[in-house]
Amino acid sequence: MSIVIIVLIAAGCLCGWILFRKNVLPVSQTFSPDAYKVSVIIPARNEERNLPYLLDSLKAQTISPHEIIVVDDFSEDRTKEIALSYGIKLIENPQLPEGWTGKSWAVWNGYLQASGDVFIFLDADIRLDPRAFESLLYAREQAQGVISVVPYHHTEKLYEKLALVLNMLGIFTFTSVYEKHNPKKGVYGSCIVALRDDYEKINGHESVKYEVLDDLMIGSRFIAAGVPVTNFIGYGLVSFRMYPNGMRSQIEGFSKGAVLSTGTLSPRTIVPIAAWVAGLLLSSTALFMSFTPWAWPLWGGYVLYMLQLFYFKRYVGRFGVVIPALHAVAALFLAAVMLYSVYQVVFLRHVKWKGRNIRVGGGR
Template sequence: MWIWLAFMIAACAAGFILFRRNTVPAAAADMAFARLSVVIPARNEEANLPHLLSSLGEQHYRPYEIIVVDDGSTDRTGPIARAFGATLVECPPLPDGWTGKNWAVWNGYMRSTGELIAFLDADVRLAPDALGALVAARSRTGGVVSVVPYHYTEKLYERLALVPNLLGLFAFTSPFERANPRKGLYGSCILTSREDYERAKGHEGVKSELLDDLSLGARYAEAGMPVTNYTGRGMVSFRMYPGGIRSQVEGFGKGAVQSTGKLSKPTVLLVAFWLVGLICAEAAPFLLHTAWAPVWAVGYVLYTLQIYSFSRHAGRFGHWLPVLHPISTAFFLYIMLYSSYRVLFVGHVPWKGRKIRIGGGAE
């Protein structure tokens, strides 16, 4: 019994090793300004785009240009971009060997003229000083920076993403990823200089990759440039899947299995250790009638307190779900099964009306 308690305590402690509250530092008031181009790939984003474009208009560090790449939208994405004064680029037909987002981003880059480039997903929302802070952070670190946004949720099904979000934070804040030669980026919010982007071969160099952000980070690392990831609380947020739980399953599932292969072995082992301990602790309600109940209850309480603490940096998931975290764990396990089925038996994943082949490219 005490061995199991020690195991759950040690597994829970693995989370404290993995998680780092690495928020974007504030920018200095006397920061030098450079021309910043913002590139936004958008496919049927009429619900999200106004939030991002409004927040870009409120930035203290004003972008030199905002480019929205309309990737074959069938909604009002294009008219909305024009109404906010953004430069609208109609994405050409998708060539063989490219995935949709990579092609859209590349076309936005080709139209951009700034010395700095920020690649933002359409569901991102920025605090007024976010761009200035990111530019300042990149000037200190060099290379490329990205942000894991704070996950803003509204509906019940969106909050099921609690455990997947925490595991994502572990992957990007783990201290063992600092020396990982395949260190990835978080694709929702990336800031780089044009010179460094071209040196890393940009999205053209990862054109067929499903996990373009992770592969792009590895390109920077291979070229000898620093890759720095931050957490976004208070600066950068997003609302990921307002369109329903199906889009949430497809979104998380498209890279859930493959992404683990990009992480360092110590990170993978510690994440697995933490997750196994979590699942063991979540067996507590089924053992209340046994002599093991006190041990499992301690494990459940420890994990609950830790999840509640970490979730404040991951997103807005309500007050009750961190307590009833087995619901989110079950959702995560379903995501992993779904992703495994797609990778091993189907050979492609669906996303925004396209079939993206596991080996690269879109159908």
């Protein structure tokens, strides 16, 4: 039995190394996109806490955008006032039509009033290093297609750090070498860079207006149209603070796509992810099996995963020391989010996000 445990945990841990790709957004030193007019489009719903960080970081960029557009998506806080105080272009989102999700509708209305020939779509919780803008444009130029970035997760409170394992799964999903030729390959919606011509080729967010996972679906639309999709890790250049408003928003945010996203992945990605998670959960039982014959192999596996997570987190986010060391807690949080996601998708047939119920399969 001990040999079986060792093999299962070691195989799972190995799958983590196979899945992880340190595909960090390259830093541009010389790129000058003089030929482009860049429109930054920011959908924002109740983002008074996050928006100032993003707008300040945009003002500090080594290359200035042609325009910055904030689309206020029926916010109930000071999002609109904050955007106006920065002197940028503000759009108040029109009434949400039947069949659209809120974010896609906001992004689409930003596009309709944008005049640039390159679009950078940013979530309001993004924070940019001063070199990020030119690096994003440089990376898009090198990729000759659409790029997206999985941001480095800036966490502050303990509950935010529980997302370590979930963030790792996000990195695995978007950097897996097995997704390279997946026709359903997605982009990471927090930070997307696309030429206007490429965006209009797929009819933009209107083509995914009813999708809960608009970012994953729009990636597959680009690929179907012959536009390459490349995903990067934002370490050092693009970061975000995802859920500063409390545990509830964090659970809602992760659970809305936890189950649905698996349907877009290649089986060759799903299998090693499942093996990695299984090994993680198995090693976590060491906390409860200390007085059994399997204690030593379980604790050995626990330490193996802990060391791996300490390495990965350097590129994934600021998670401190406690959660990687007590990764069993983060694994339990993953299990809770997955169960809640199943409950919403299978039984409720909708997911909840920012005060809206979004129907699975389309609408509102």
